[in-house]
Amino acid sequence: MLNSMQSTTTLHNGVKMPWLGLGVFKVEDGAEVVNSVKTALEVGYRSIDTAAIYGNEEGVGKAIAESTVPREELFITTKVWNSNHGFEATLAAFDVSLEKLGLDYLDLYLIHWPLPSQGKFVETWKALEKLYKDGRVRAIGVSNFKVHHLEEVIANCEIIPMVNQVEYHPRFNQRELHDFCKRHGIQLEAWSPLMQGGLFEEPALVEIAKKYNKSTAQIIIRWDLQTGVVTIPKSVKPHRIGENADVFDFELSQEDMDIINALNQDQRMFADPDDFNRV
Template structure:
């Protein structure tokens, strides 16, 4: 199956659908990613805080898919902001992963109380210019944080990864990212299953003969979002990937849009520092 790609503002392309490895046990990470790569996934989203970067790198190194065909992401945790700490943390990430470069490196949270995210962003740009990272981005950044990065460096993030699912679908932040030329990537894209029983999702699943998870993933893709659902189960990995074939109607998409109720499940980026 052809993997749809999203164009980033730095001229590179990123697979639209990927595998997230948050809360994936370190001992099972390599096997889950190896299965995902065999199925056809080409985007793997990890982070230093997840504690499984080594398994992520092992799966990519040992797999049959050429390195330049796998889009590997990791993230910098909040206690590593600031130039020197960012450089040390990135070196540690690369040592754990064991790859020559990262396709995407993100500032995991803005942690605005520290007031170091601009300095940290400048350091990511430096690493990109050295060729150690192909693209740089952020996660959980709000509009003021994004504008400050761009105003002070002239460089917009390629990606802003934010919590996004039908009951918290963030139309305002999606519009901000779009205006700034930033790809929106959805974490917790399945809403931790809370949206599975919502009428528009459940009814669409019955009509199309699919699972609720497939309906929600298809909604993300139809709305131009990148989605990174997590699973270690080979059957669910395949089902999630098969959502690439599902086409929802405009009416179904609009009904799922209407589920938005500001039901955030994670921390508030304006106050969270980890």
Template sequence: MADNTVPTITLNNGVQIPQLGFGTFQIPPADTKGAVLTALEAGYRHIDTAQMYGNEKQVGEAVRESGLARDEVFVTSKLNNNRHDPADAVAGIAVSIDALDLGPLDLYLIHWPLPEVGDYVQTWRALEGEYETGKARAIGVSNFQQTHLERLFAETAIVPAVNQIEVHPYFPQPSLRAFNTANGVVTEAWAPIGQGAVLDDAVLAAIGAEVGRTVAQVTLRWHIQRGDIIFPKSSTAARAAENIALFDFELSDEQMSRIDALDANRRLGPNPDEFNVVPE
């Protein structure tokens, strides 16, 4: 059996976060509890959800029904785009806490900066206040560019613990990742296998043949060795087990370099400088 012991990373406030988690993006609420229970049974101890996903309630149900102690499972959620007004942000974190029903959140993020919608600095200050009162063990951001982070650093008191951004071999974001690291912000990679775009890549397939692993495992291991936090999504028990079997092999420096060279600056998701979608 593969060693499924997931390493942890220390956030800038001392909180420990598992480097590998289970993502729930686009998992329908009706399927979420079962999928999360399967992931927890496979050894995952970090679950990533969001208000936008509509499945916080089911994530909470799975964690409570898993038989695991609350402090054994790290749960992240994110503020919805229609709750950026400071008062709405305060109410929003309460909505997530109530939906999950797990007590204080482990990590809470602003999901998108929405630069043309409102002042994300004011939103961040609202989350700072909620953090200070113990509503979350850590707070961070998602999809923030360097310019957005620079404003937060200049105008607020708390440096985000993480920045969850699109990262995969075709869009590795070296500059933004380096900026995050230089400022004590851990990079979390969403779409770590490029929403499936990398699965037919010949270079990754060749490396997979060399190490006896699937393309997905090679790609996820690349992230792990770079220091990214990742949370691949899976709807099947077999794939969930495959995605966590990453810690009994390593990629060589030469193999890592070959994957680095796949950088095509190919963004698959929205550009955070231009994305300003707010739900009704």
């Protein structure tokens, strides 16, 4: 049931993951990220999503350490960056991230990008499998993987990814990828769910927002959840962090869901994973 901040989805290994979390992409390390995470935890968020490349793992860790929320109630995600693909490099990168976060274990560790030009993502995945088997992380997954990347992992590894975190919003609903993930028990997770504000003035969404007395951001987040997609909207503004979480007291009708689904244009805002090779 999607009726509270405590609502969770169960990953294919039995681990429960909150449907809603806070993303901290481009949130400055130090006071900004510490305050954002603390605000989110006070509002009721329990899932925080960071990454090595964000440069703010230490701040996230500081906020967690200063919070009164028990560690076992939190769901902390970080990601291995492209420059650390490969078995040993990934294991070393995990240790660095864990130390910066000040944690004994992670809840979810992701490969940030497939980086096909290096051809190491299967090897990198095998490092995640080791971390999982060793009990150092409760769940493992990938980010920005397309169907053919997932097929390669599934064909060559022991464990199917539990999560695939991808660009996902009403203009880019990744239907084929979502269907593939459903078939294989992979939980889809949305980054940039609000298209960095690019959908706030979309007439269809504005109209629906008026109908439910909600903001367009709240309508988009609720659409994510009702399509079965975990979502991690980013904000550093306390009122916005709270507003983004206020999506559990209403439900979009099927008619309105269909209107939002029809906004899809297969429009990426960011890089195609087959072409993104930044290290």
